[in-house]
Amino acid sequence: MSRAAPKLELRGLGKRFGELEVLRDLSLEARSGEFLAILGPSGSGKSTAFSILTGGTKASSGEVLLDGHADGMPTGTFAYMPQSDALLPWRRVLDNATLGLEVRGMPRRAARERVRPLLPTFGLDGFEDAYPFQLSGGMRQRAALLRTVVQESEVLLLDEPFGALDALTRAEMQRWLASVWAHFRWTVLLVTHDVREAVFLADRVYVLSPRPGTVVAEVTVPLSRPRSLTDPLLAQLESELLGRLLTPGSPETPARPG
Helix, strand or coil: CCCCCEEEEEEEEEEEECCEEEEEEEEEEEECCCEEEEECCCCCCHHHHHHHHHCCCCCCEEEEEECCECCCCCCCCEEEECCCCCCCCCCCHHHHHCHHHHHCCCCHHHHHHHHHHHCCCCCCCCCCCCCHHHCCHHHHHHHHHHHHHCCCCCEEEEECCCCCCCHHHHHHHHHHHHHHHHHHCCCEEEEECCHHHHHHHCCEEEEECCCCECEEEEEECCCCCCCCCCCHHHHHHHHHHHHHHHCCCCCCCCCCCC
16 A cells, blocks of 8 residues: 655754754654654754744755645644643633634634534533633643644644643643544644653654754554553553663664554
8 A cells, every 4th residue: 555645744954043053954744634743852953843834933954845845835734832821811711712713814703603613522611701710721721722723724733732731631631632633633743752642642753863953763653542551562662762862872763563
């Protein structure tokens, strides 16, 4: 069976800020409906790569292709969710969730009509009139993710979305995200420092080197879904990837057969 054409490709991306080289020849690809994790040490350029995709900064070299084309990304191609939920404290949950749509020019009433049917899926049914301070950390992150995905962008960029949560809430959110992704099958790029999170959520994991960041390993996660955080095979793969991160000069971690 032939491999599906990539939805998104990063080819040889490089980025310098003056004398500081942050990315060097970064190349990766994501197929439609695939969940990718980008794993690397602090300062390896993971968030810089996202900034290039969203137009926050320009690459010094290389190119980004969407469906094989590199002639500019249409507005709304990427929906970005940072580590902070960034909910506006004066807007209720419903109107926080519609914010991205309103920024793109959709009338508030139409935006609310798009958001309301998704509230139960995101565990927010009955909380649409609550303010952010009235929500738990996990609920705030679900509201932020709803705001992100309701924009119906082609690719979701999740930048350490659960990094500020406590360990128990983080595990709960990882399981929840895995379940809603299985339903919607978004194309996702997840940046994380958490090896277990990467293995639990992703179809494939790209491991980056210390700065300047480049791909040093591409690992296919052979675990079937739904997954368990207590699966011994998950722990084994986590250990292997952690060893790869701690010894960046070692031979490339092989992809496991899927």
